[in-house]
Structures are given as C-alpha cells and as structure tokens.
Amino acid sequence: MKKVSNQYKKSAQKNMYTFNEKCYAALRKVPKGKVTTYKLLAKALKSRAFRAVGNAMKRNPYMPKVPCHRVVKSDGSLGGYAGGTAKKRALLKSEGISFRGDKIENLSQHLYKF
C-alpha cells in the first residue's frame, strides 16, 4: 500500500486559497543563500504536486514578492526561470551558491529545511 488516492486532500474553495498561494508562502520562508527543490516545497505543503508547484511559479502572480529563483530541481539543476536559466544561476551565485556548470554543488548543503 502506498499510492493512496489523495486527490482531494483539501480542495481549495472554502477558506483555502489556491495551491499556488501556499507555494509562495512557503517559498517566502526560504532565506537568502538557501535554496529548495520543487519536491521539498510540495512536501512542505503536504502534497505531491511538485509539478503543480512549478506550474504555479510560472504563472505566479506574485513575481516580485516570491524568490522563484531559489527553487531548483532535486538533481541540483536550475530547472526553469521566467527570465531564463542563465539569470537564475547568476542570482543564486550572487547569493553564495556554488555552481558546477548549470548545476548546484552540494545541493543538500544549501537546501533549506522547512
């Protein structure tokens, strides 16, 4: 047993905003110099929608409020960014993140724990 269907979990529509809002809220807790992955972010939200998270970022209405550039893939690769991966890498590097090509070095070392 392992694939329980949590298709509902807590469908928004009552007091809960969209899944996106939660993503932004959690992401905002990430301090400078730290990063997180889509998977961990989704996990923090008690969901497995790491995809929906990324989707939310792309459609994020809170662009300047949320540090979308601090979210990377579980592999340590940059993933995507509205301004381009190159820009994302530059921002993270500027915050003290080490890079190896297009991937983060010692990802676990920079990962932020919720």
Place this chain on the structure above:
DNA sequence: CGGTTGACCAAGT
C-alpha cells in the same frame, strides 16, 4: 465536467 499542460521526479535503457 473532461482533457491537455507543465519552471518535475524516479527508474529504466
């Protein structure tokens, strides 16, 4: 209300 999409992930080739 059903089907497609996506800034993903894990395992397999």
Place this chain on the structure above:
DNA sequence: GACTTGGCCAACC
C-alpha cells in the same frame, strides 16, 4: 553519465 518512459497533481481551456 545522458536520454527515454511512465507517473503525479493542480491549474487552465
């Protein structure tokens, strides 16, 4: 180590 396949979940049309 890089590419391919299947799966997962929420938002959007």
